[in-house]
Amino acid sequence: MPISAHDIEALIRESFPNAKISVQGDDGSHFAAEVIDESFRGQNRVQQQRAVYAALKGKMDGSQGELHALALTTKVPD
Numbered sequence: 001m002p003i004s005a006h007d008i009e010a011l012i013r014e015s016f017p018n019a020k021i022s023v024q025g026d027d028g029s030h031f032a033a034e035v036i037d038e039s040f041r042g043q044n045r046v047q048q049q050r051a052v053y054a055a056l057k058g059k060m061d062g063s064q065g066e067l068h069a070l071a072l073t074t075k076v077p078d
Helices: 005-015 045-055
Strands: 020-024 030-036 069-075
Touching: 005 020, 005 030, 005 045, 030 045, 045 069
Parallel strands: 030 069
Antiparallel strands: 020 030
8 A cells, every 4th residue: 555745744743743844755655755853953864864764663664665765854953
Protein backbone atom coordinates (compact mmCIF):
# COMPACT_ATOMS: atom_id res chain seq x y z
CA MET A 1 0.00 0.00 0.00
CA PRO A 2 1.52 3.36 -1.01
CA ILE A 3 2.22 5.95 1.62
CA SER A 4 1.43 9.64 1.13
CA ALA A 5 3.36 12.78 1.99
CA HIS A 6 0.56 13.57 4.46
CA ASP A 7 1.02 10.18 6.17
CA ILE A 8 4.77 10.77 6.52
CA GLU A 9 4.22 14.23 7.97
CA ALA A 10 1.68 12.86 10.46
CA LEU A 11 4.12 10.18 11.66
CA ILE A 12 6.91 12.72 12.10
CA ARG A 13 4.55 15.19 13.81
CA GLU A 14 3.74 12.59 16.51
CA SER A 15 7.38 12.71 17.68
CA PHE A 16 8.04 16.36 16.81
CA PRO A 17 4.78 18.23 17.52
CA ASN A 18 6.33 21.71 17.33
CA ALA A 19 8.52 21.12 14.29
CA LYS A 20 8.27 22.84 10.96
CA ILE A 21 7.85 19.87 8.60
CA SER A 22 7.78 19.84 4.82
CA VAL A 23 7.34 16.59 2.88
CA GLN A 24 7.39 16.47 -0.90
CA GLY A 25 6.88 13.65 -3.37
CA ASP A 26 3.88 11.97 -4.86
CA ASP A 27 4.93 8.63 -6.34
CA GLY A 28 4.01 6.68 -3.21
CA SER A 29 7.52 5.55 -2.29
CA HIS A 30 10.12 8.31 -2.91
CA PHE A 31 9.97 11.48 -0.85
CA ALA A 32 12.01 14.42 0.43
CA ALA A 33 11.44 15.87 3.88
CA GLU A 34 12.76 18.81 5.85
CA VAL A 35 12.29 18.82 9.61
CA ILE A 36 13.24 21.90 11.65
CA ASP A 37 12.94 21.43 15.39
CA GLU A 38 14.44 22.88 18.56
CA SER A 39 14.97 19.38 19.98
CA PHE A 40 17.80 18.93 17.47
CA ARG A 41 19.92 21.60 19.18
CA GLY A 42 23.18 20.07 20.41
CA GLN A 43 22.77 16.93 18.29
CA ASN A 44 24.87 16.12 15.27
CA ARG A 45 23.22 15.49 11.90
CA VAL A 46 23.29 11.69 12.30
CA GLN A 47 21.53 11.90 15.67
CA GLN A 48 18.90 14.23 14.23
CA GLN A 49 18.20 11.98 11.28
CA ARG A 50 18.05 8.83 13.42
CA ALA A 51 15.41 10.51 15.57
CA VAL A 52 13.29 11.28 12.51
CA TYR A 53 13.72 7.78 11.07
CA ALA A 54 12.64 6.35 14.44
CA ALA A 55 9.48 8.46 14.19
CA LEU A 56 8.61 6.66 10.95
CA LYS A 57 7.97 3.51 12.99
CA GLY A 58 9.44 0.96 10.63
CA LYS A 59 7.85 2.29 7.43
CA MET A 60 11.31 2.14 5.78
CA ASP A 61 12.32 -1.27 7.14
CA GLY A 62 13.62 -3.75 4.60
CA SER A 63 12.60 -4.29 1.02
CA GLN A 64 8.93 -4.58 1.99
CA GLY A 65 8.76 -1.18 3.73
CA GLU A 66 6.02 1.17 2.55
CA LEU A 67 8.52 4.00 2.17
CA HIS A 68 11.32 3.17 -0.23
CA ALA A 69 13.39 6.36 -0.11
CA LEU A 70 13.42 9.55 1.93
CA ALA A 71 15.86 12.37 1.27
CA LEU A 72 15.99 13.93 4.72
CA THR A 73 17.18 17.35 5.83
CA THR A 74 17.16 18.23 9.52
CA LYS A 75 17.93 21.60 11.12
CA VAL A 76 17.58 23.61 14.28
CA PRO A 77 15.56 26.83 14.00
CA ASP A 78 17.47 30.05 13.29
